[in-house]
Amino acid sequence: MLSYWERKHFIDTPDFCIVGSGIVGLATAVFIKKQSPESDVVVIEKGFLPDGASTKNAGFCCFGSVSELVDDLQKWPSNVVLDLAVKRYQGLGLLREMVGDNNLVYENSGGYEVFTQKSDFERYFEKSVELNKAFEAEIGRNVYSNASAQIDAFGFAGLAGMIKNNYEGQVDTGAMMKTLLELARSLGVKIYFGLEALSFDDTGTNVYVHTQQDFDFTCRKLVITTNGFAKKLLPDLNVRPARAQVLVTKPLEQLKFRGSFHYDQGYYYFRNIGSDRVLFGGGRNLDFETEFTYEKGLTNLVQNKLENLLKEVILPGQKFEVDMRWSGTMGVGDEKKTIVKSISSNVFCGVRMGGMGVALGSLVGKELSALVSGS
Secondary structure, eight states: OOOHHHHHHTOSSOSEEEEOOSHHHHHHHHHHHHHOTTSOEEEEESSSSOOSSTTTSOOBOOSOOHHHHHHHHTTSOHHHHHHHHHHHHHHHHHHHHHHOHHHHTOBOOOEEEEESSHHHHHHHHHHHHHHHHHHHHHHSOOOEEEOGGGHHHHTOOSOOEEEEETTOOBOOHHHHHHHHHHHHHHTTOEEEESOOEEEEEEOSSOEEEEETTSOOEEESEEEEOOGGGGGGTOTTSSOEEEEEEEEEEOOOSOOOOOSEEEETTTTEEEEEETTTEEEEEEOGGGSHHHHSSSOOOOOHHHHHHHHHHIIIIISTTOOOOEEEEEEEEEEEOSSOSOEEEESSSSEEEEEOOTTOHHHHHHHHHHHHHHHHHHO
């Protein structure tokens, strides 16, 4: 039960209510406010921090490793695959423009795909030449190059080759989200943490939002940006939660590499944090069904595999200790294309980032805000 004052000054029939305070939600709020400064925009979030992937991801600015794109080309039309990769590239540019490289702690140290089998490296490097032609036509960039000569300098063991994405970078996702929150608030967006939307009723005129906290309110337009959790509010959407497990080492005496790295079609990924730590994540392909879950947590199967790969391939001969471990929740589906659409004239969604939220999130927020405002 809220008082008259609380309803009047905090949530009193906002024009736009955005569910989810991740990259997409905050970007949507920012763009709506910039288009319509007088509108009342509210963001609600179930966690005490953005709860999902935005502050738990690895901070990769990836728009496509070669093996991932080649695998996608076997499943979907080439124009669909290339369009999504170009959108990731454009989204990264938009994010950097919105937040600023200093606030992102952006580092363009390149993205590398590593291969343990020579035949795989040769096959994918040949495919990278074709992909370069496609990217050259679309964005005027020659994206991929052979980086195998750097394997020894990076200190890796058991690798047969590396392909570099020359335009991939990495960010500090905590700094990124902190800046996005500050930007949204500076524009007058109201953000409430610890308020979980359970369901909604669209009357055709307004939308009634029902929350876990037994507090219901009305908004004019409802925007759902909860990504992997979207099915809880929109059960018919083709999106599933996918848990991603991560670990970070304690500071190392020596770290020879810098950059973002992918292995096994992107199911494993690692990077430097600063000059002396390694972040390593992935492994959900070891047990897909277990990792399709809303639950947070870790499994011995995945964590042991990550530690073994650290020991045998990434940091061979080096002593290391794991400092912290966590998991985040991505949104995936039968297609990789993001879902940005109207559910009704008053309800909208922008979800299914497919693990590429850093690259796609701000662009999806811009598209979503245009869709919502245009309605």
